[in-house]
Amino acid sequence: MTTVQEMAEFVILWDLVQQVQLTDRTDEIRWRWTADGIYTSKSAYLAQFNGSYSTYNGNDLWKAQAEGKHKFFFLAFNTNQDSHG
Numbered sequence: 001m002t003t004v005q006e007m008a009e010f011v012i013l014w015d016l017v018q019q020v021q022l023t024d025r026t027d028e029i030r031w032r033w034t035a036d037g038i039y040t041s042k043s044a045y046l047a048q049f050n051g052s053y054s055t056y057n058g059n060d061l062w063k064a065q066a067e068g069k070h071k072f073f074f075l076a077f078n079t080n081q082d083s084h085g
Helices: 004-018 041-047 059-063 068-084
Strands: none
């Protein structure tokens, strides 16, 4: 070490290394967005929205003056989403 900066970085690294505990356990990779730790494309999709919220209220759509087929497709889409949800 030739500079004060290098010495400071060494001390920081030394402090961090002191907190590491090595074991004989096999390493494992766990997906943090599911309870069982297993990755799914659904969990990745839902993770995109983690912490976000929506103020959309679909009930207002039923008050709109629209032809019956629009309400049918809205109902079919929402029913399909609920069954996959």
